[in-house]
Amino acid sequence: MDSEKPPLANADEAADGTTATNSSADTDRDTDTDTDTDTDIVQHLPVGKEDSERHVALVVEDDAKGAKVLRILLEAEGFRVLVATNGEQGLEIASMQHLSLITLDIRLPRMDGWGFLIRLREYVDLAPVPIVIVAGEADISRALTHGAAAVLEKPISRAALQQSLDALELSPNASRTHRVLVADDDPETIDIVTRFLNPPEYVIERALTKESVIEMAGRLDPDLILLNLTMGSSSGYQVVLALQHNETTRHIPILVVTGKQVTHQEAAAVDSDPSQPVSVIGAENFNRHAFIYEVRRALSSGITRSRK
Secondary structure, eight states: OOSSOOOOOOHHHHHTTSBOOOOSOTTSOOOOSHHHHHHHHHHHSOOOHHHHTSOEEEEEOSOHHHHHHHHHHHHHTTOEEEEESSHHHHHHHHHHSOOSEEEEESOOSSSOHHHHHHHHTTOGGGTTSOEEEEEOGGGHHHHHHTTOSEEEESSOBHHHHHHHHHHTTOSTTOOOOEEEEEEOSOHHHHHHHHHHSOTTTEEEEEEOSHHHHHHHHHHHOOSEEEEESEETTEEHHHHHHHHHTOTTTTTSOEEEEESSOOOHHHHHHHTSOTTSOEEEEEGGGOSHHHHHHHHHHHHHHHHHHHTO
């Protein structure tokens, strides 16, 4: 968007909404065959009209009890659920299905969850699919930096899952219109971005100057700000800092789209206020799928932080 423009508990308890626990340790995986049976059946069932209109979730989990808990929780939220017991199987299923969500346990045999995430990037059509990682506390930061849209800690509760689904607009009643403020001094670029963000899911507001961005952000309280790195003589990061220092705008997530290398000073501005969710998408990652994925991640971060 700047001068170097980027190319265009047990299962019964879980169902009742209480904490779902996994009785087997990560190092002692249950070998129950329920999950394999479910996977085989669901992979070969024809998809009827009713199923085609439902969200589809892929659970990648080698522990049968853990997979069963997630399946029941997700089915209670209206999902059709597929289960893969390892990363290779997960990639195979994902490439053949129209998925709305993937839940991924990091501790998998052979190909672990990190390896799965790396391989998943090879599938362009799966870029918009949000990944919810199931991990221990020690892995949360790493999970978020590796592209997770959300992280669920064990033991998984229905409330935590519902909160993540709501943030990702995957809960039964989560659909809503998002107001996005696009800040760029080039109207042509704004028009290009606008074509990616279609109504009724998105309503676009346009700001052509640094001053108008700050004023409109405070007045409109948008769900997301898409920011050009350079706006005339102003740096986009000056806008970031101004928004961070304003109590009425510091909660708004910002997605910076840039075709140039981010300097150390600019990176420091991004990280200067932990309460301001700021992320950057570069030209090398800019395509429609990647852009929509980053927009949804940024929106999710804003919703999650506003609830804390």
